[in-house]
Amino acid sequence: MILQSGKSEIEGVMNQIQLVAQVVEREMLRYSPAGIPIVSAKLTHSSQQLEAQVLRLVEFEISAIAVGEISGRFNQLELGTTHQFTGFLARKNRNSKSLVFHIIAITENQAIN
Numbered sequence: 001m002i003l004q005s006g007k008s009e010i011e012g013v014m015n016q017i018q019l020v021a022q023v024v025e026r027e028m029l030r031y032s033p034a035g036i037p038i039v040s041a042k043l044t045h046s047s048q049q050l051e052a053q054v055l056r057l058v059e060f061e062i063s064a065i066a067v068g069e070i071s072g073r074f075n076q077l078e079l080g081t082t083h084q085f086t087g088f089l090a091r092k093n094r095n096s097k098s099l100v101f102h103i104i105a106i107t108e109n110q111a112i113n
Contacts, residue, residue, distance in 0.1 A: 015088040017101065021045045022082045024061070029075050037071040040064070043085070043101065063092070064101040073106055083107065 021043035029039050046059045064085070066074035077083065086105040092098040 015090075016086065017089060018084060018086050019043070019045055019062075019101070020047070020082060020084050021062070023077050023079055026075070026077075026079060029071065032067075036068055039066045039071045039075045041066070041074070062101050063098070064103055066103045070103060070106065074103060077106070 022045075023041055024044050025042040027040045029037055031037055041064045042061055043064050044059070044061045046057075048055045049058050050056075064087075084107040085101070085103050086107070087101050087103040089099045090102055092100050
């Protein structure tokens, strides 16, 4: 898992995540009122990370969403498969404090099964 922070050209702050995760749940492909395809899912991640010179087991589940063209590729991934995803975090909705991982890229050759 790579969390990156720093300056970007848009809005002055970067919000980008790269995550190797397993697709464990996926909803049916649906469309927004504007006709944009959307797929929601749950991803799980498990790794060991070095923190303060000690290995730490990191395991979590995160809600994810693929919107637009990437939703077609995401919708065809087999459940239980592991891939590298790139995206950003945003609130689930305007009034929510919950975060959702918005997938903008899937790296094919990073599949680890």
